[in-house]
Amino acid sequence: MNEETNKKEISAIKGTKDILPQEARYWQVAEATARQIFELYGYRELRAPVIEPTELFEKGTGASSDIVTKEMYTFVDKGGRSITLRPEYTPSVVRAIIEHRLDLQPQPLRFYYIGPMFRYDKPQKGRYRQFHQIDIEVFGEKDPAVDAEIVEMAHHLLKKLGVEKVETLVNSVGCKKCRPAYGQALRQAARAVKDRLCPDCQRKAEINPLRIFDCKVETCREAAATFPLITEYLCEECRTHFEQFRSYLDFYGINYRIDPTLVRGLDYYTKTAFEIVTEHLGAQNAICGGGRYDDMVKEFGGPDLCGIGFAMGVERLLSVARITTPKESFVYIAYLGEEAKKKSLATAREWRQKGVECLVEFKDRNMKAHFSRANKIGADWVLIIGENELARGLFQLKDMNNSQQYEGTNEELLKIVKQKGKQDAST
């Protein structure tokens, strides 16, 4: 490496981004709210690794999905194993259930997780290579009431985060019994217009024509608009499930639109599929997507355990959320001299243990400089510890928001700070 390349600035990888402290506050609120709401519905956190065997997604997400064919971050590790940075979370949960025999626990099982996912797609607004999902999954519940309950839970979270003007799209993608006939009809329709399809869709027409509905190319969309719809091919069981799902949505008062072309980009769905979209996000308008996948656990060699879940994209969620972050209040301790410095350190230690954020800086400053520094960094309080204060055992505390000054013992001033903190939290 020559000296020039050595000096070149290293930037974050394309499609990834740093979440700096100010922005991270919003992430913390969104994540904490999600955890709180999911726990209210009986969900518990399940944390799986970021890296998984590649075959988990090939088999789970599906060999004909765009994710597996084009978007996975896959590498061979030093032991010669093919490893993939997870592009989604659902197959990992299924693997964990089978690996730890979680199916032996009372059902339904309810899990949630918040973390990064990786997809090698062309980055654009709302589409990143490292993005984050809030994911929930339920196992062992066939009742369509749970399909509606998770949609209601998603709405609960969106409402709590101030997301407005969303639309809920629902569909049924059928099951193993009814989809083959539909696939056949679709294949025929796709073959008839093959020369109007993009090369990718020409390939999809043979492997999995359902995937043509995901294509954004205008001519493919026009062609797909003439294709037969799954709704006409649903078997009795799927039709009834879909009707009941919708009646529970009605029960919850959730508005929705049936979109028979909503097939979702992953191969595993059966029966219910849904998305929550917003008009604010342009092309990448889906904040949340999910559905039922009743065959995946069994196909991985596990028990016959049905599943359903959804994932929300945190970046997209935050771009339309209206979140107020909690007010941060902290005490800046201004000291003069070595002895007062030690007293500051001890006081900060004690106050922090009692839940008060304190900052002691190590640069020698006079009082004026301490105050201008405290002002600059937005301290709410300045606690003054000088020689005079040390000698008398009484300190000065200044409320930087209204310039009010207090004198008192350590305990008295701590009480004032805590009291004010409580008042602020309740307003």
Ligand code: HAM
């Ligand atoms: P998905 O539709 O692929 O579903 O992703 C869910 C959400 O993740 C999307 O609606 C979007 O908000 C966000 N998202 C996806 N890709 C990106 C990206 N490149 N950049 C930013 N945000 C993105 C799944 O992943 C399924 N595992 C959901 C599920 C759970 N189905 C059943 N259980």
